[in-house]
Amino acid sequence: MTYGEKVAVDDLSLVVERGTITSVLGPNGAGKTTTLETCEGFRRPQRGRVRVLGLDPQGDRRALLPRIGVMLQSGGAWSGVRASEMLDHVARLHAHPLDPAMLSERLGLAECGRTPYRRLSGGQQQRLGLALALVGRPELVFVDEPTAGMDPQARRSTWELLEELRSDGVTVVLTTHHMDEAERLSDWVHIIDRGSLVASGTPSELTRSAARARLRMSLPALDDAARSELGAILGEGMEVSVRDGMVHVAAPADGATLAAVARWYEHHEVLPVSLTLGQRTLEDVFLELTGREMSA
Numbered sequence: 001m002t003y004g005e006k007v008a009v010d011d012l013s014l015v016v017e018r019g020t021i022t023s024v025l026g027p028n029g030a031g032k033t034t035t036l037e038t039c040e041g042f043r044r045p046q047r048g049r050v051r052v053l054g055l056d057p058q059g060d061r062r063a064l065l066p067r068i069g070v071m072l073q074s075g076g077a078w079s080g081v082r083a084s085e086m087l088d089h090v091a092r093l094h095a096h097p098l099d100p101a102m103l104s105e106r107l108g109l110a111e112c113g114r115t116p117y118r119r120l121s122g123g124q125q126q127r128l129g130l131a132l133a134l135v136g137r138p139e140l141v142f143v144d145e146p147t148a149g150m151d152p153q154a155r156r157s158t159w160e161l162l163e164e165l166r167s168d169g170v171t172v173v174l175t176t177h178h179m180d181e182a183e184r185l186s187d188w189v190h191i192i193d194r195g196s197l198v199a200s201g202t203p204s205e206l207t208r209s210a211a212r213a214r215l216r217m218s219l220p221a222l223d224d225a226a227r228s229e230l231g232a233i234l235g236e237g238m239e240v241s242v243r244d245g246m247v248h249v250a251a252p253a254d255g256a257t258l259a260a261v262a263r264w265y266e267h268h269e270v271l272p273v274s275l276t277l278g279q280r281t282l283e284d285v286f287l288e289l290t291g292r293e294m295s296a
């Protein structure tokens with residue numbers, strides 16, 4: 001897929017199993033939205049082949065549309081329409097819709113049903129977007145950053161809803177910038193970067209695939225000499241960042257590394273504020289593969 005000269009998605013091959021929650025992850029500009037929009041039939045690929053529920057999203061659009069739900073990253077409703085009117089309207093477009101009142105209740109939209117779309121908070125607009133995607137009882141739902149802007153409680157109830165959909169046999173394809181969300185929800189994860197697939201697997205396969213565990217520590221300060229000695233111990237995989245007035249260090253490590261780090265503490269008379277050694281998170285895997293942190 002290209003936009004003029006810009007190649008957005010190139011040589012990307014991925015399959016989503018029915019009845020799963022599958023996450024498509026990637027840094028900003030990786031090509032996630034372009035990929036989803038191509039599957040949804042909004043964009044025509046210049047090359048390659050896309051099949052969704054066995055159908056061509058462009059050629060078989062009329063047959064496909066009633067069977068899929070799409071939650072857009074933003075928008076999807078007229079600015080002056082009330083939330084409940086919009087949901088009722090979309091429900092009427094479908095042959096066997098869910099009960100809009102039940103869905104509103106479930107997604108915490110009941111109390112803002114009479115509020116015009118433009119006055120809804122970001123989180124309420126997200127929840128309405130999700131309701132609009134689900135009201136037609138889709139077999140497959142595409143959700144682009146479903147919980148962006150939601151408070152923790154709304155996030156949790158959205159996760160529960162997506163898990164229930166999966167239990168009912170619905171296939172969910174989502175993009176997210178929240179690694180905890182991907183790790184908690186996904187049966188399968190595809191990581192893409194610069195328009196190509198860089199890794200695929202279950203969250204536990206991806207996080208366990210490295211032979212070494214991950215060491216993380218936070219220190220009040222790190223002078224140049226101590227830092228270069230630490231770099232020699234931890235090697236090229238060492239990542240250093242400064243947040244909230246603390247120096248955070250992370251690196252692949254094993255028992256020998258841990259022992260060397262303990263000697264380094266002793267030698268430099270530093271005591272870490274925290275030190276952990278554990279399995280990598282999906283965030284670590286993501287960083288290693290793309291060289292970039294997930295940013296919202």
Ligand SMILES: Nc1ncnc2c1ncn2[C@@H]1O[C@H](COP(=O)(O)OP(=O)(O)OP(=O)(O)O)[C@@H](O)[C@H]1O
Nearest residue numbers: 003006007008026027028029030031032033034035
């Ligand atoms: N309409 C467009 N015209 C030109 N370039 C575009 C257009 N839409 C996307 N792009 C470019 O294509 C690339 C992929 O964009 P895309 O939106 O698919 O990425 P993404 O992974 O969804 O990013 P994000 O996480 O920021 O939403 C980016 O470099 C982007 O700048």
